[in-house]
Amino acid sequence: MAEVKAKKVWYKRWWAITLFIIIGLAILGNLFGGNDSSSTPSSSNVQTNSQQQITTKTEEVKTYSIGDSIQAGDFTWKITKSSTATEIGEDLAGTFFGEKADGVFIILDVEVENTGKSAKYLMDSYLKLVDEQGREFSPNSAAAIYLRPQGSALMFEQVNPGITKKGKIVFDVPAGLKVANIRISSNLVSSSFYNVKLMI
Incomplete structure (x- = not known):
């Protein structure tokens, strides 16, 4: 009687594991990357905000x-x-x-x-x-x-x-x-x- 080889379960295949890893990294990158860019203001934004706070209407009172x-x-x-x-x-x-x-x-x-x-x-x-x-x-x-x-x-x-x-x-x-x-x-x-x- 011929010996029957057992089929590998799909999640044990190397390409499936690699695909899951890539997708997971992409999701994590979007999450953490988006948060970093939105929560960390650039130096130019900080300078602009500071200038706006310092700048006030000048009244030339004579x-x-x-x-x-x-x-x-x-x-x-x-x-x-x-x-x-x-x-x-x-x-x-x-x-x-x-x-x-x-x-x-x-x-x-x-x-x-x-x-x-x-x-x-x-x-x-x-x-x-x-x-x-x-x-x-x-x-x-x-x-x-x-x-x-x-x-x-x-x-x-x-x-x-x-x-x-x-x-x-x-x-x-x-x-x-x-x-x-x-x-x-x-x-x-x-x-x-x-x-x-x-x-x-």
């Missing part, structure tokens, strides 16, 4: 007085006068046309020159009032349109190089406000600004 010239971007500003009022407008046939202040109006007379090399848009929002508590007050354009003479409000317009605009900017602030700074910026998103001391 204090000026009424009548001083202030260069902010391409505009040179000069606050020439300040006054107050409780209402702006006029009575016509017994009817008041205008705006009454919720508190008191502070009216600034300003001169602005475009010292740049191209036309720039000028906005009254480049100016804000800041009181001693750090509260900011934006211009009241709705009241400014009733200023007399007509067209004296300085709100939004394009100014060509070398042209100086004169006008008034109106703020509605709480009654009794005694000390405020006029804060001038070169644009709406600038973190640099200039302070003009204003005593009311």
Whole structure:
């Protein structure tokens, strides 16, 4: 009777064992390799994060007085006068046309020159009032349109190089406000600004 050779079980074959080892190493390599790359920050990432933490918005705070010239971007500003009022407008046939202040109006007379090399848009929002508590007050354009003479409000317009605009900017602030700074910026998103001391 012929001798029958026993078949080797599949997992005892050398190629099967080798294949399992290769697959296992590949899986382990992906697991541990992925964790190492994600958990270990590179030196460039560390430096970038450090720079981001150190970098903060810089505020160029300079204090000026009424009548001083202030260069902010391409505009040179000069606050020439300040006054107050409780209402702006006029009575016509017994009817008041205008705006009454919720508190008191502070009216600034300003001169602005475009010292740049191209036309720039000028906005009254480049100016804000800041009181001693750090509260900011934006211009009241709705009241400014009733200023007399007509067209004296300085709100939004394009100014060509070398042209100086004169006008008034109106703020509605709480009654009794005694000390405020006029804060001038070169644009709406600038973190640099200039302070003009204003005593009311």
